[in-house]
Amino acid sequence: MTERARRAQIVSAAIEAIAELGCSKATYRQIAARAGLSSTGLISYHFADRAELLTEVVRDVLGRFGAFVVARLDEHETAAAQLRAFLTAQIDFSAGNRAAMRALRRIQADADITDSPNQAFAELVESDHKGLAELLRQGIRRGEFREFDPDAMAVFVLALRDGVLSRLRDHEPDELDVIRQELTTMIDLATRGNP
């Protein structure tokens, strides 16, 4: 079996284990069991460290996540449409990758601020924020949006995204359509220029 495939398999099992058990109980034994490995040594063989494994998990999920969202954004032109796409894309990805998203949040909460996985995460949040603020700034400049502080609004939009994701994480996805509709309305109300 090729190294790459094995690493992917282990990362995938780690995501499952962390999502299900939490970071501290997602031991090598649990991960190995989920991946069908015969020895925890095989994990150490492919990853130098527990830290490296967690970093890889974060990198993997964030990578897929980012690619998914960027592809959706590219389909739209106006700032308002992109803003909507930004939110719905993330909600859709999350709905389809619940375990991965849950694992992500758990790793982030467990890690020391100085730890490598957390740095990757912090960078993403920051770049998310900057990109979104820029999008909003453009929308204001073009007159699509009313005048507001783009940084503050970026915080709110990201917050709404996270909150919705968190809600979807813990409840059945029945609500999804209502929430999606209301979210769009709310964002529109909060951002649009005077009619």
Next chain:
Amino acid sequence: MTERARRAQIVSAAIEAIAELGCSKATYRQIAARAGLSSTGLISYHFADRAELLTEVVRDVLGRFGAFVVARLDEHETAAAQLRAFLTAQIDFSAGNRAAMRALRRIQADADITDSPNQAFAELVESDHKGLAELLRQGIRRGEFREFDPDAMAVFVLALRDGVLSRLRDHEPDELDVIRQELTTMIDLATRGNP
């Protein structure tokens, strides 16, 4: 030393340790050191379990948090004012209890879904949500708010709260005033009835 005082002391040390080190590194040794205890056995003596200790930490923080917010809410009458008070109270408590809030989030993220501390947390989130939705429903009924889905809006408001708290956690509190102002505006725009 009285049992009660000792337990409180240990809980307090546990909050420090968890906030600083994360759940998995907040060992009894670390907690004992922070509490000035000479033996980790003393923690086991006062708490049946690690789970019981964590549950107690959650209960303690949530208790203080809830009392603080309720007191603030009681000062207001209209739904709109209570909504604003709900948000600012939580932001203020968080700003003054950063370690406790961070510990809370870490415990929640680390716990197994079935674990007792996580259940306490889930209950709180649910009651938060229900209380808020009821508040919004009242506001709609009284004509203070426009017609929206109160459950969805509750999700959004809680999301905004969490996002703002998270932002304040990781950045200097300079932004606090701008964000607070913009938040009020946004909530008003999103909720108010037609002018």
Next chain:
Amino acid sequence: MTERARRAQIVSAAIEAIAELGCSKATYRQIAARAGLSSTGLISYHFADRAELLTEVVRDVLGRFGAFVVARLDEHETAAAQLRAFLTAQIDFSAGNRAAMRALRRIQADADITDSPNQAFAELVESDHKGLAELLRQGIRRGEFREFDPDAMAVFVLALRDGVLSRLRDHEPDELDVIRQELTTMIDLATRGNP
């Protein structure tokens, strides 16, 4: 059981294990078995590190060794007599502490030059050499010995000591008396002034 006694017991078991099996096979399991401990964790409880345990072994043996030799040296006054006492004391100690001496040599050979146990050892060798050279220098000054280079002779005397000890380590002590007698003669011939 007091900490001190437990540490001594573990050190003693470690000496046995190292002497018998060599450094790399003297695992915590072996040591725990020899000490009658129920868990290897108990060794970790009393010693921070394997390095600390080995350092302690070295310190223990060298301490007893040094005390024994100094006591013997103090019984004599002339340089020639002290030189003889120096040699015979060490031979006697070694004969009575074969396991300890063997463990010492093994630790020294295994350790990196930078390791802490080896530093303790290197210091002892150096101080041995200096003390002996000074003794020889005095003997020359007083006319007890012929003119020779005291540093070189110190090397030889220590070499003879080590060689004899090594020989005694690997062979039955039958030869002890002959060797002791011949050694005295040899040293006399090599050091004494012209008659």
Next chain:
Amino acid sequence: MTERARRAQIVSAAIEAIAELGCSKATYRQIAARAGLSSTGLISYHFADRAELLTEVVRDVLGRFGAFVVARLDEHETAAAQLRAFLTAQIDFSAGNRAAMRALRRIQADADITDSPNQAFAELVESDHKGLAELLRQGIRRGEFREFDPDAMAVFVLALRDGVLSRLRDHEPDELDVIRQELTTMIDLATRGNP
């Protein structure tokens, strides 16, 4: 690549690794790295055992060592001259093969008494001793040396050799000339017949 050459290459890398790191840290990985091998499996392929590899290392060094000394001895006829040649040859070989000699000592010190590498070593020491004792016995018989116990004197001479080598190992070789000169004098004094 021929089997023979590969084995030699591995042995050579093992010598380096052991000399530098000590027995317990000279893992297959280290050895493979030093030999430029791409897999530790290759070592297992050419040597049945770690024990066999160590035995081979010992055999290799001792073989070269012995050949070197024998060649030097053959240049001399009198017992006194051969005794001097015996010592200087060993010192010279050691000076030119420091890593190999250090590896040798480390293997010996680490090995279980029953282990194969140690047996090879013990045999050498014994044969060294016997050859030397025989040389001395001859010298006495021929009247070149005074009357002494040849076995004891052999112990001393070997001891002097080892001590000098050890000293040279740990100190700059500046002292070499003084020590060599003094050693000759000392041996002469200790062995020569009455003048």
Next chain:
DNA sequence: TATGAATGAGGTTTCATTCAT
């Protein structure tokens, strides 16, 4: 109650070795 030594399970990691390719 408090102490601190003891316990035993379990953590990650490394090792020599095997085996399919």
Next chain:
DNA sequence: CATGAATGAAACCTCATTCAT
């Protein structure tokens, strides 16, 4: 012959917990 992934035993160490004092 060579490779490198896989194996499983065993290493050291830490943890929450227990227990005698």
